[in-house]
């Protein structure tokens with residue numbers, strides 16, 4: 115099981131959040147939306163031309179830019 | 193008077209519940225951040241009057257964007273007697289921590305598990321009693337949109353307000369507005385006991401639509417097609433309705449107004465009938481088109497497609513130094529630029545927000561649409577007209593992109609952001625009716641305030657001094673026109689239009705009404721006369737200018753109040769003017785060079 119940053123995942127991958135190395139305010143916002151350490155997430159799709167990702171956390175679908183997703187490390191599910 | 197505040201995360205249905213409770217018409221839309229300011233209404237609840245306050249959404253009590261600050265400032269500075277905490281039941285796992293945080297404020301509160309219709313459809317089971325025990329307050333499953341559980345909720349709110357709990361002092365509240373991570377553990381423990389979610393998610397419609405709507409290849413072409421389809425529909429349905437209204441207004445003029453006002457002295461008759469009435473009637477004949485247009489906008493706003501558009505356009509917008517939310521605000525600006533400007537409050541980074549606010553006034557709003565529908569009908573064949581209109585929308589986007597790109601060079605900015613993609617939803621008929629009524633109301637307000645005054649003034653300026661030929665060079669308007677001539681002639685714009693454009697600064701609809709006054713006709717006669725006054729190239733040049741030049745007065749006022757910066761407001765007024773002049777000049781001279 116490998117630890118990678120979220121922006122490297124492609125659609126269909128599932129993973130567990132390991133850490134959020136982001137500015138405090140933004141981390142707070144993500145946590146309020148359910149992106150917390152230890153929670154599972156999956157990458158649903160990604161936009162063309164280096165555009166954002168759609169990430170599912172529980173019942174919620176969120177759009178995240180890849181550069182911001184770079185600050186999120188996840189552990190890939192087997 | 194007692195005060196009840198509605199709080200909750202963005203897009204949970206606070207405004208929908210507020211509307212149901214108070215009969216008000218706060219704006220509702222399937223986009224997080226529709227409400228960005230306080231909105232209050234008074235109702236009789238039980239025996240006492242209660243002021244109900246609809247607040248912007250907040251993610252947690254540390255809130256850091258402009259709209260969240262509004263909530264915090266409100267809670268810190270205004271005495272509140274009870275809170276109605278609105279949660280999206282379908283996302284209870286993410287929303288419960290906020291409810292727990294709010295219980296720490298020590299105010300009487302009622303938790304509303306809203307969207308219980310959607311939660312049920314997902315197969316989610318929530319033990320409201322168990323939650324109530326854990327939270328120490330009433331928990332009620334409701335559907336603000338369809339009305340389930342509304343009676344119970346209203347009763348619970350009345351009780352919460354009736355039981356006079358000791359109001360925590362503002363300092364106390366302030367100190368409790370902190371927050372801690374312990375609530376998350378507490379929430380998880382509570383959820384484990386009360387919520388059962390089916391292991392397998394039912395295959396839902398939203399996911400299926402998204403497979404097409406968010407397709408890497410087809411997503412954007414589909415969006416463009418949807419946009420074109422919408423305008424085509426508004427145009428096709430609107431034209432006959434517009435003719436019908438124009439016919440009615442013309443009837444009122446010949447059957448009622450002319451006999452009634454006939455005895456008035458000529459100058460007064462001219463002022464009232466040929467000035468105020470003709471100008472207003474010409475603008476008013478566009479009401480059906482505007483209503484249709486806003487119906488379509490309401491449908492899009494409530495569908496949840498806006499978030500998808502942000503997703504599709506973010507790659508492009510990020511290269512311009514903006515983000516997908518900015519593009520959505522441009523689209524919202526199609527209706528009216530003012531709410532779109534307010535909508536940028538969800539952006540935290542000031543440079544990003546200001547840059548977005550700089551481009552929104554370039555978005556082709558419904559007031560300008562009226563002018564363009566009129567001019568394209570007068571100057572082009574029915575076959576060409578929709579394409580000319582589409583070209584104007586394209587110019588509007590290009591102008592916004594160029595501005596963003598230049599602005600991004602001057603002040604590059606980046607703000608990390610996350611946006612929820614809510615499920616697709618359909619508005620109810622009630623919601624649609626409410627929204628279109630509001631637009632008509634809004635229009636009538638503008639009409640009585642700005643438009644009548646504007647067109648009347650134009651009439652005066654084009655008819656005085658009274659011994660001058662109406663609309664001629666000796667009138668005040670004529671003199672102003674001569675003065676402006678060196679600036680307008682290179683654009684192919686007739687100097688008599690100078691005064692019209694001057695008043696268009698107040699509200700763009702005035703351009704249309706003033707045109708009627710200037711030409712001295714309304715209805716079909718006006719359309720024909722305009723066709724003889726300018727050719728297609730001149731007409732398009734004029735439209736380019738009207739599209740881009742100085743934003744209207746309300747927009748400028750909003751820019752000023754939202755940024756509190758005179759320098760920024762000046763740039764936002766002067767830049768579009770330069771852009772408009774440059775674009776019209778390039779187009780007109782280019783077209784003439786090519787022999788058109």
Ligand SMILES: Nc1nc2c(ncn2[C@@H]2O[C@H](COP(=O)(O)OP(=O)(O)OP(=O)(O)O)[C@@H](O)[C@H]2O)c(=O)[nH]1
Nearest residue numbers: 202203204205206207208221225226227249335336
């Ligand atoms: N299915 C369903 N949809 C609802 C319900 N209540 C609200 N909605 C929809 O949810 C969306 C958001 O509603 P709003 O009332 O604008 O939400 P809000 O909490 O005021 O949102 P912000 O002002 O952005 O914070 C709209 O599309 C509503 O039609 C409900 O009970 N059931």
Ligand SMILES: [Mg+2]
Nearest residue numbers: 206207226227
């Ligand atoms: Mg709202």
